Amino acid sequence: MKLWKIIALTSLVLSGSAMAGHPGHTNPPTTTPPAVPQYTSASAEIRIYQAGTSNFADASQTQAYKSLTDIEQRGDRNKSFSNQSGDNSLINVDQFGNDNLSVAAQTANKAAIYVSQSGSGNVSGAAQSYDGGLITVNQNGAGNVAYSNQH
Numbered sequence: 845m846k847l848w849k850i851i852a853l854t855s856l857v858l859s860g861s862a863m864a865g866h867p868g869h870t871n872p873p874t875t876t877p878p879a880v881p882q883y884t885s886a887s888a889e890i891r892i893y894q895a896g897t898s899n900f901a902d903a904s905q906t907q908a909y910k911s912l913t914d915i916e917q918r919g920d921r922n923k924s925f926s927n928q929s930g931d932n933s934l935i936n937v938d939q940f941g942n943d944n945l946s947v948a949a950q951t952a953n954k955a956a957i958y959v960s961q962s963g964s965g966n967v968s969g970a971a972q973s974y975d976g977g978l979i980t981v982n983q984n985g986a987g988n989v990a991y992s993n994q995h
Contacts, residue, residue: 899922901923957980
């Protein structure tokens with residue numbers, strides 16, 4: 845009986861010590877993800893990751909050159925909308941699942957849109973205006989539709 849009391853007391857002390865942390869140990873600072881939309885002058889980033897079904901992502905970056913919008917959605921019936929107006933910027937959208945929608949637009953010089961969709965029944969729309977733009981759409985699966993426009 846004394847042995848069980850010692851084991852129970854030792855377990856309680858050890859678990860309490862583990863919960864309290866170590867002396868001199870500080871917790872790492874927490875970071876807040878960037879707000880969407882962003883209005884800045886340079887090198888802004890928006891990164892969105894969503895898993896599940898029927899998710900919605902809407903990212904907008906205004907006058908932010910050399911910026912990145914990176915959206916990844918895993919699941920079915922997800923929607924992604926992204927808009928940028930800053931030179932040398934990138935929109936990257938990866939969607940895995942069925943019946944997903946991606947719409948991306950840029951009004952900037954030397955900007956790029958990359959869209960990758962895996963699954964069936966996905967739709968991608970991409971549009972750019974100004975000079976030196978690049979649109980790449982990669983779709984794997986059946987019944988997918990892609991629209992692209994540069995002017």
